[in-house]
Amino acid sequence: MPPKPKFPPGVTPCDKCPIRKLEGFRRFTPEELAFMMEFKSGELAAEAGTTILSEGSDGPHLYTLLSGWIFKYKTLEDGRRQVTNFGLPGDLIGLQASMFDAMTHSVEALTDVTLCVLPRAKIWPLYKNFEGLAFDVTWLAAREEAMLTEYLATVGQRNSMERIAFVLLDLFRRAQRSGLVKKGEVTLPIAQHHLADTIGFSLVHTNKVLQKLRRTGCFNWTNSKFVMRDEAKLAGIAMASEPMEGVRPFL
Amino acid sequence: MPPKPKFPPGVTPCDKCPIRKLEGFRRFTPEELAFMMEFKSGELAAEAGTTILSEGSDGPHLYTLLSGWIFKYKTLEDGRRQVTNFGLPGDLIGLQASMFDAMTHSVEALTDVTLCVLPRAKIWPLYKNFEGLAFDVTWLAAREEAMLTEYLATVGQRNSMERIAFVLLDLFRRAQRSGLVKKGEVTLPIAQHHLADTIGFSLVHTNKVLQKLRRTGCFNWTNSKFVMRDEAKLAGIAMASEPMEGVRPFL
DNA sequence: CGTTACCTTGAATCTCCTCAATACACGTGG
């Protein structure tokens, strides 16, 4: 019996992974790359609106987002929903299930997405033999922690204008790092109700503040097209600190 | 020259670490314990009110909190402050500096504290030779992420009564796991302004809502003495989900 | 052409903030 082809047609082998081509992402050593090609068990495609992981659920896989956008959220029993973060290409999804056997938040696709599938069972050999990759996993968890800290400070302390400015600026900058911004323009696949659930405001109030923020002329955002016009000014309104620099790892 | 005694008088050797004696904390293997005794470079005592780590700072150490309480916070340029989490015995402090060479939040002692000092330089050998401990570090980072997610949902979605109930319940339960609760009583070294900065309310409003919550009779909290009277009822008000169970690691 | 999803606007109400004043416990110096 011939060995099954590791990467069937349509599945990108890791050495051709689109994330690797991006600026600012760490390069694998040859050994790490070989391991990752072994680690990756396939790809998952999901349509916009699909729930990829549910709070409380376990699951045999870890994912890296290869293309598209997702958001992470938590719901209270009565339906109130808090968006806790967004995910762009290169982001790791589902680490919590690997650590606690239960997700502490849910994950939903904002656009059609493709995910790199990494079976949880192999995370142990990763820790055993590739301390560099193990360190990267920790790094990614710490980065998530840092982002949540910023959002917590935003929802807890920033006023309405600052909040919206902060989120839009953050999304724009992250899109930039994921290579999605062309000529100052991105497709932001976010509805105003997502924004409202992110900043802890009602939809109506979010809309009104957004109107006001638009009048500053820092950006244009209509029909999912976001155009940045004055990033520095928007950062000033957001009272945002400098974004994290340097290379970042991914799996 | 005789080898310097590894644990000078007054410093607790890891095999006598008070955290190890607590229920619900993972036990080290003999090899791990030996490594940790090597890893630990000393202890740090700090008075209440001391800033242990500052946002943006680097630092050569990681810490485990051995006794006392700390809180973590972030400030905006104009002084607004968001408390992002509290730390109790057994909690890891300063991981961000080890990952990013810069803390993304500050850490301050609420009480006199003692910290186990772990030099960052040895985190690499830890990852190289003790994958179990490396996994634990990741676990602790993921736990912090989970806690931040809960607090973000609290500040973003819960109303005033729910917010305060949630935080008090969380602190009580964590104190319990750290062995600080005796007969339903803990010393909560928290002032109302800490609570206010945690939930994103003004001090005045926090006080008024706290009055109202006291009248439910779920607890008594005066002069830093917190007495739980009806945890289930408080959990009901908080709209809290079940706390995380199972053994947890520590360093 | 009707349905659905999303965005927009106005009005009334309630939540939360700021300002201001008081009260109490504690420690310090006179």
Place this chain on the structure above:
DNA sequence: CCACGTGTATTGAGGAGATTCAAGGTAACG
């Protein structure tokens, strides 16, 4: 010992900010 500051908790009043309810508008899609 008391007088005084400091830090913390409490309370009231008036105004800014956010919510809810309700209505309309637009674009996409069958």
